[in-house]
Amino acid sequence: xxxxxxxxxxxxxxxxxxASLNCTYSxxxxxxxxxxxxxxxxxxxxxxxxxxxxxxxxxRFTAQLNKASQYVSLxxxxxxxxxxxxxxxxxxNAGGTSYGKLTFGQGTxxxxxx
Amino acid sequence: xxxxxxxxxxxxxxxGQNVTLSCEQNLNHDxxxxxxxxxxxxxxxxYYSQIVNxxxxxxxxxxxxxxxxxxxxxxxxxxxxxxxxxxxxxxxTETGVAEAFFGQGTRLTVV
Numbered sequence: 001x002x003x004x005x006x007x008x009x010x011x012x013x014x015x016x017x018x019a020s021l022n023c024t025y026s027x028x029x030x031x032x033x034x035x036x037x038x039x040x041x042x043x044x045x046x047x048x049x050x051x052x053x054x055x056x057x058x059x060r061f062t063a064q065l066n067k068a069s070q071y072v073s074l075x076x077x078x079x080x081x082x083x084x085x086x087x088x089x090x091x092x093n094a095g096g097t098s099y100g101k102l103t104f105g106q107g108t109x110x111x112x113x114x
Numbered sequence: 115x116x117x118x119x120x121x122x123x124x125x126x127x128x129x130g131q132n133v134t135l136s137c138e139q140n141l142n143h144d145x146x147x148x149x150x151x152x153x154x155x156x157x158x159x160x161y162y163s164q165i166v167n168x169x170x171x172x173x174x175x176x177x178x179x180x181x182x183x184x185x186x187x188x189x190x191x192x193x194x195x196x197x198x199x200x201x202x203x204x205x206x207t208e209t210g211v212a213e214a215f216f217g218q219g220t221r222l223t224v225v
Contacts, residue, residue: 004156006156008154034214043204043216043217043218044204045216046213049213088156088157090157100146100208100213101147101172102214104158106155107154107155107156
């Protein structure tokens, strides 16, 4: 069974702090990794993707991938109340095709309090 | 204005009734997907289609059917065989390079 695991939270951080969200996956053949943000009642929106080991930064967001440990994380620096949402980790293991064929974790609820 | 349009936004189904959820896209993307999300859960893949007139089952296809007669359209039918259809249904397309993009979703409730 191909699985993606996340801590469901909720994770609560103060405004301005760093929020750290973690995800592990079971399929060593997984090739691409995505972080989606989902506000309550809304559809997921892509915030980061990463394919290679190491860090990838985009503004306040940093995705980290460690394929040997089968671990991917998302760091949110200078957290804002508007970052309060559910963060979904998703993995593609379709071997370079069907990029939209994703396996999702259950999501981590993040709350940023003023 | 390119995008993915799902309709209706809210849908109510009676026991034993088939209902069809619409997904239309004008992004010229080849591949389209249907996901289901239950409260507090991640998304699970129902069906996907990479080209017109072809589609494949995802992880939870039982009780659902799809068609792909046009590149722009990928409707999902929730049949009476689906015993627990109440959920948030999301349609997505992919760019062919990387990530998937989602429509605004249809919230289906059995009454």
